[in-house]
Amino acid sequence: MDPVAFHVASRPAHGEGELTVHHPHDGRVVGRTTLATAEQVEAAVAAAAGVAATAAALPAHARAAALDHVSGRIAERAEEFARLITAENGKPLKWARAEVARAVSTFRWAAEEARRFSGELQRLDTDPTATGRIALVRRAPKGPVLGIAPFNFPLNLVAHKVAPAIAVGAPIVVKPAPATPLSALLLGGLLAETDLPEGMFSVLPLPDGRAAELVVDPRLPVVSFTGSGPVGAAIRRAVPDKHVTLELGGNAAAVICEDWNTDEDLTFAAHRVATFANYQAGQSCIAVQRVYVHEWLYDAFLPRLVAAVQELRVGDPSDPLTDVGPLISDAAARRVEAWVDEAVTAGATIELGGRREGATYPPTVLSGVPADAKVCVEEVFGPVLVVARVPHDQAAFAAVNDSAYGLQAGVFTHRLDTAFAAHRALDVGGVIVGDVPSFRADQMPYGGVKGSGVGREGVRSAMDHYTEPRVMVLTGLPL
Structure with missing residues (x-):
């Protein structure tokens, strides 16, 4: 069983050591990959920072086309994805199939949102001093995103990091859960089939202990984390100046x-x-x-x-x-x-x-x-x-x-x-x-309060978190 490649700056790669994935039901080996080296992590982050301006300027049709492609390819390979989720996660096949169907929808919805992510117009002539003025409020990416995903939904929760990033034109570096990296690696292969610019995405298998080097890197100004409360709290303390969204679980x-x-x-x-x-x-x-x-x-x-x-x-x-x-x-x-x-x-x-x-x-x-x-x-x-x-x-x-x-x-x-x-x-x-x-x-806003985190997931909500408003005021218009 050959190790599965991961992706560094959109290119397939192999690292050092070996990460072996076992079936939770019977312990058998279901796949292998390698761990990204420090040099590969640096290359991924540098590439994300380097392509950020190009990514932000991608036309809506290019972002939407990439997302539509991934959605369609997940649908074509749905059973392969479902059986892989079951093998690495232990999730019953019926629920793994449901997760795959949701990932298809997540990427499709992101493609639709990318096409209508247009901003808004505001009349400013509500006061006499602003006669003839109108504001166009658009949203621009904050910069490259770090997405840290958990083991329990190894495909769709990665999709909830990746799809909104592509939709707004933000490069993303993904760290999948060490227990369940294979679904994210398979998704990376589909992303590599698109015409997105090189460096737009990386999928890096890393032990949890090495995530800190990515969290604190100033070239990744947005951190989206789904996982345990103590880890989320540590991330928030470590990078108070970054935009951090945390989905930390519940007691439903x-x-x-x-x-x-x-x-x-x-x-x-x-x-x-x-x-x-x-x-x-x-x-x-x-x-x-x-x-x-x-x-x-x-x-x-x-x-x-x-x-x-x-x-x-x-x-x-x-x-x-x-x-x-x-x-x-x-x-x-x-x-x-x-x-x-x-x-x-x-x-x-x-x-x-x-x-x-x-x-x-x-x-x-x-x-x-x-x-x-x-x-x-x-x-x-x-x-x-x-x-x-x-x-x-x-x-x-x-x-x-x-x-x-x-x-x-x-x-x-x-x-x-x-x-x-x-x-x-x-x-x-x-x-x-x-x-x-x-x-x-x-597509709905999803997240919590108190110990359940800060911010919201859901495609459009995540797109708002990954971006910030940028205002242009036009003057001297006959409104």
Whole structure:
């Protein structure tokens, strides 16, 4: 198995040493690459800085054509991408295919945004002193972007760094997660097929410990990071003068409101919560982790939820029928096991699950969990669901907010006034009404508050983060 090339300044390259990627399910080797050398890192950053002016001047049709090409090529090779994601990440094939479809859309949407990224006109003659003046406000790239991606969506979260950068004409240097570099490397090969100028992109496999050299490099004035809170906080402290966007995870909650009370309502909510607490083995920033149920619905909802979780098929992620696969590593599964055991020792009840096998931790439902247990307070990032009863909807909203995180929340209600009350009360980046917090459309603003980060992803939101307004005032016009 020959090492897969990475890309330095748009050109394929091999580095030093070897990075071996193992399948989380059975440990077999699924691919190899090499690590970028210090000289290659320097070449990538220098090339990005050197091509920045050319990239910013690229016409919209050139940027859009490159993005359309990548979107189309991902679609053509969708099954190859999906099976690669499953192999390096352990994600069930059904969810890997869904991730690939989202990446196709992300690049397509970026192409559309590139075509309409035109700025705005502002009349200035609202005051007499500005008679005959009009302003054109356009957005210009801040400069080359550093994109640091996590392991849990090894294709689409790289796409969310790369596609907006190309759309605005900003070079980008990507550091994929060391556990899952192969999808990003395959994407790099598709980018190399385009007519983008040399140096527009680099994809550099590096150990996490070497990311700091890129973070602090002044030639990369924008840093877009998705990953853990402590690392994100360290990045923010290290480069206070840079524009930094951080998507740092969450502790996503769903609320079953008082009016969501028919058998059909409760069964629907149970199946949605069961699915999206476990759909990436819980390794999603918006996987359902906490469920707050109105007290007079709790006894009807809990058995439905346990039954729905029990229906999920756990096993080999390459089987299209598998719903839940392994976590990214044995170490990750052992950590989840330890947190559940700690909660049980503190008084929690295991309604279902709770027995680890290697890197696989089964879908687990807990009740009676103390509010200060790690499975309530921290991001589990595993297939663990905490269910609690609350006396009324307002108490549920308060419980959702009693968290260091604030990414998204789901509110199961039919009432418009309750939906608006939740939107006003919940201290999160997004409120999903009538469904779980795990919904995300790739064009919408996505991000959180508190420990969940700063800034927003989503194609247009990222394009705004990568650019700054530049004003031109025209004078002496007969408006």
